[in-house]
Amino acid sequence: MKVKLCILFGGPSSEYEVSLRSAASVLSHLHTEKYEVFTVGISRKGEWFRFFGSYAQIEDGSWIEDPNNIPCVLSPDTSHHGLLFNDGHVEFIDVVFPVLHGENCEDGAMQGLLTLSGIPFVGCSVAASANTMDKAITKTFAERAGINQAKSIVCFASDFLSDVQTQTARAVETLSLPIFVKPARTGSSVGVSKVKRAEDLEKAVMLARQYDEKIILESGISGQEIECAVLGDAHGEVITSIVGEICPAQEFYTYSAKYDDENSLLYIPARIPQSAAQEVRTAAETIFRAMECFGLSRCDFFFSSDGQVIFNEINSIPGFTSISMYPQLFDASGLPYADLIDRLIELAGKR
Ligand SMILES: Nc1ncnc2c1ncn2[C@@H]1O[C@H](COP(=O)(O)OP(=O)(O)O)[C@@H](O)[C@H]1O
Ligand SMILES: [Mg+2]
Numbered sequence: 001m002k003v004k005l006c007i008l009f010g011g012p013s014s015e016y017e018v019s020l021r022s023a024a025s026v027l028s029h030l031h032t033e034k035y036e037v038f039t040v041g042i043s044r045k046g047e048w049f050r051f052f053g054s055y056a057q058i059e060d061g062s063w064i065e066d067p068n069n070i071p072c073v074l075s076p077d078t079s080h081h082g083l084l085f086n087d088g089h090v091e092f093i094d095v096v097f098p099v100l101h102g103e104n105c106e107d108g109a110m111q112g113l114l115t116l117s118g119i120p121f122v123g124c125s126v127a128a129s130a131n132t133m134d135k136a137i138t139k140t141f142a143e144r145a146g147i148n149q150a151k152s153i154v155c156f157a158s159d160f161l162s163d164v165q166t167q168t169a170r171a172v173e174t175l176s177l178p179i180f181v182k183p184a185r186t187g188s189s190v191g192v193s194k195v196k197r198a199e200d201l202e203k204a205v206m207l208a209r210q211y212d213e214k215i216i217l218e219s220g221i222s223g224q225e226i227e228c229a230v231l232g233d234a235h236g237e238v239i240t241s242i243v244g245e246i247c248p249a250q251e252f253y254t255y256s257a258k259y260d261d262e263n264s265l266l267y268i269p270a271r272i273p274q275s276a277a278q279e280v281r282t283a284a285e286t287i288f289r290a291m292e293c294f295g296l297s298r299c300d301f302f303f304s305s306d307g308q309v310i311f312n313e314i315n316s317i318p319g320f321t322s323i324s325m326y327p328q329l330f331d332a333s334g335l336p337y338a339d340l341i342d343r344l345i346e347l348a349g350k351r
Helices: 016-029 055-059 109-117 126-133 135-144 157-162 164-175 198-209 255-259 274-290 325-332 337-349
Strands: 003-010 035-042 048-051 070-074 082-085 090-092 095-098 152-156 179-183 193-195 214-219 223-233 238-247 265-267 294-304 309-315
Touching: 003 016, 003 082, 016 035, 016 055, 016 255, 016 337, 070 109, 095 109, 095 337, 109 126, 126 135, 135 152, 135 214, 135 274, 135 309, 152 157, 152 164, 157 164, 157 198, 157 214, 164 179, 164 198, 164 214, 179 198, 193 198, 198 214, 223 274, 223 309, 223 325, 223 337, 238 274, 238 325, 274 294, 274 309, 294 325, 294 337, 325 337
Parallel strands: 003 035, 003 095
Antiparallel strands: 035 048, 048 070, 070 082, 082 090, 152 214, 179 193, 179 214, 223 238, 223 294, 238 265, 294 309
8 A cells, every 4th residue: 555645845935946945856656566655744833735636736836726636634643544635534644754945944943743643754753853943952963973174153133233333343253254154043045144254244144133133143164065964863873874975156155056057066976085975974963863853854064174074954855856865875875865855754653
């Protein structure tokens, strides 16, 4: 019998569009003989619809206008174990793959609903999702695990902005320019700035605060950007992929460099010494375990010009678009895209 698989896409997040692309890619790679697929789209505003149209409509965003969409919700009632429609009809679901990114979707909120539903789902628990989403919390886990990181300051934007001169002087003295300013809990480079002049820090903090009151100021690292895909259970078997490298077409890996710029290059394997690649894989597994991740995560690092491996961040639902690193890294490690999805769904069932 086919597994009844619900794919969630979209979502009330600044990474709505990325999710559409990831979901279209996951859907087009699935072993269709194994799954009965229920596609459920969540609008930017947070409305839920069972969607019956094509993957192309998901990818280009026109799915939302499809006249055949039917409102439905994922029921938190465990006796439903599935999708609940307005007429009271229930569709039983075996497993959910939330192909969602960003706030409300990857930060534990959605995982809370999934947990209450009693339906096995792909990805991290509520706590691990919330912890990995927050770059400041991630830093404390990484520090405790003895992982090398860039120097940073965590603060609330309001505190920085209430005394810009003192805060700017402190940041420049502690971190040295250039400084990266980031919202603590977003992804896809949304709200991230590279600041080269002290007088531009204020503007960068104001941009970041549009997404999160909690912000990170971090020493800029010059070097290569390295990523490692991880699969497994923090309390059981964990597999790391070979490592890849991103060469952004822009000054850093901005939203448009990630998703729209064809000149951003990926190198698989990364162009770093074997010993550094091994160090990345070991650190990726250490972080995955320390943060009690489950299912999947992508761990991102820098390989600095002076030869150091420096941890940057972990993503609990990494991009799954056709050009995304996560599936490509496992493919290059001998686990093709469709088999990778099978593994993630199998793992979800073991939760
Ligand atoms: N400390 C840093 N040094 C150099 N580049 C950085 C640093 N922090 C972030 N970046 C650049 O900004 C991009 C986005 O930052 P990141 O921390 O990965 O946030 P996001 O969760 O939005 O991907 C990175 O891919 C990298 O290009
Ligand atoms: Mg990143």
